Amino acid sequence: MQATQIRTTGFHDGTTDDIFETTHTPLADLKEGEVKLRTDWISIDPAMRGWTTNKRSYMPPVQPGDVMRCFGVAEVLESRADKFTQGDWVTGFMGVQDFGVVGAKMLRKVDLNLAEAKDYLAGLGMTGFTGYFGMTDIGQPQAGETVVVSAASGAVGSIAAQIAKLAGARVIGIAGGPEKCGYLLETLKLDGVIDYKNEAIPAALKRECPKGIDVYFDNVGGDTLDAVMGRMNYQGRIVVCGSVSQYGDFANATGPANFMTVVTHSLKIQGFTMKDYMHRVPEAFSYLLKAKRTGDIIFREHVVTGLDNFQSALKMIFTGQNHGKLLLKVKK
Numbered sequence: 659m660q661a662t663q664i665r666t667t668g669f670h671d672g673t674t675d676d677i678f679e680t681t682h683t684p685l686a687d688l689k690e691g692e693v694k695l696r697t698d699w700i701s702i703d704p705a706m707r708g709w710t711t712n713k714r715s716y717m718p719p720v721q722p723g724d725v726m727r728c729f730g731v732a733e734v735l736e737s738r739a740d741k742f743t744q745g746d747w748v749t750g751f752m753g754v755q756d757f758g759v760v761g762a763k764m765l766r767k768v769d770l771n772l773a774e775a776k777d778y779l780a781g782l783g784m785t786g787f788t789g790y791f792g793m794t795d796i797g798q799p800q801a802g803e804t805v806v807v808s809a810a811s812g813a814v815g816s817i818a819a820q821i822a823k824l825a826g827a828r829v830i831g832i833a834g835g836p837e838k839c840g841y842l843l844e845t846l847k848l849d850g851v852i853d854y855k856n857e858a859i860p861a862a863l864k865r866e867c868p869k870g871i872d873v874y875f876d877n878v879g880g881d882t883l884d885a886v887m888g889r890m891n892y893q894g895r896i897v898v899c900g901s902v903s904q905y906g907d908f909a910n911a912t913g914p915a916n917f918m919t920v921v922t923h924s925l926k927i928q929g930f931t932m933k934d935y936m937h938r939v940p941e942a943f944s945y946l947l948k949a950k951r952t953g954d955i956i957f958r959e960h961v962v963t964g965l966d967n968f969q970s971a972l973k974m975i976f977t978g979q980n981h982g983k984l985l986l987k988v989k990k
């Protein structure tokens with residue numbers, strides 16, 4: 659069987675995202691502990707830039723010439739692993755490819771009676787779990803507190819913001835452009851918004867957070883983190899989920915000038931990855947499934963179709979063209 663794959667041609671070095679090529683190769687024979695997959699959905703993630711950058715991180719970089727790493731949802735066509743049989747649906751790390759042979763250890767089964775396949779990459783997958791654990795475990799918003807979320811209309815940010823609202827906090831979202839800010843106010847019912855592409859963040863934070871900020875859920879880093887740090891309240895919490903504004907050029911990333919507020923205001927800053935929480939996935943899944951069914955949390959997805967659009971889809975993340983969780987449907 660012939661498979662179509664997206665492979666890297668080199669490392670991301672901050673100058674170009676054009677480091678992918680399409681190849682067609684016969685599938686390898688199945689070994690013990692492996693499954694043959696037909697990929698249905700691929701998650702397009704900001705982390706993909708990190709995975710293709712040759713620097714120390716939470717997992718090794720994808721080597722030039724390898725099939726690009728992704729989270730996906732796929733159907734098992736053939737199995738030589740005890741925990742899966744033909745016809746099962748699975749999610750986990752797999753390659754950007756239509757068919758592939760993958761080690762079963764990287765995968766877990768999904769139930770298509772509970773949710774659609776794509777949901778397991780969006781609100782009911784790593785994206786939702788990240789918003790859930792980051793906000794509930796680290797941010798710990800209390801009723802009446804002021805919570806600020808950056809990239810708030812995006813996949814993780816929108817879930818984190820809605821969880822803070824459900825906790826009774828006053829939630830301010832930062833996003834780029836009127837459409838995204840309108841979505842945050844009108845659909846997600848946040849208490850205030852800052853359109854960072856059209857207004858200065860420090861002045862807007864003063865307007866939207868007159869009593870200061872108790873929790874900041876940081877998805878972007880850079881100048882936004884710096885401005886928020888300048889308005890954090892005593893014993894505030896900063897959840898460092900990501901730093902998407904800094905992923906373009908890791909070599910020239912800069913730190914926040916207001917860092918001393920960590921000392922002067924006794925702040926707590928904590929980063930995390932989903933690796934820290936894998937043992938608690940069932941808890942997050944049942945919370946998010948219930949919230950989806952009751953309508954307490956709204957999930958928004960943005961679908962691009964076809965493996966040949968992988969590279970352009972990835973660029974959308976860094977120009978803010980995605981409106982919600984960005985997903986690639988493999989077959990047109």
Ligand SMILES: NC(=O)c1ccc[n+]([C@@H]2O[C@H](COP(=O)([O-])OP(=O)(O)OC[C@H]3O[C@@H](n4cnc5c(N)ncnc54)[C@H](OP(=O)(O)O)[C@@H]3O)[C@@H](O)[C@H]2O)c1
Nearest residue numbers: 704809812813814833834877900901902903930931932978
């Ligand atoms: N810690 C973890 O385990 C974990 C897991 C998943 C994701 N994350 C992190 O969570 C963050 C959000 O990821 P996501 O998957 O939910 O993506 P997303 O928010 O759906 O999409 C990324 C958004 O980031 C914003 N953005 C892009 N470049 C920016 C820049 N230079 N400055 C400010 N904003 C910029 C854009 O929104 P605007 O149009 O509003 O600018 C874009 O739509 C990322 O930092 C990601 O790395 C962390």
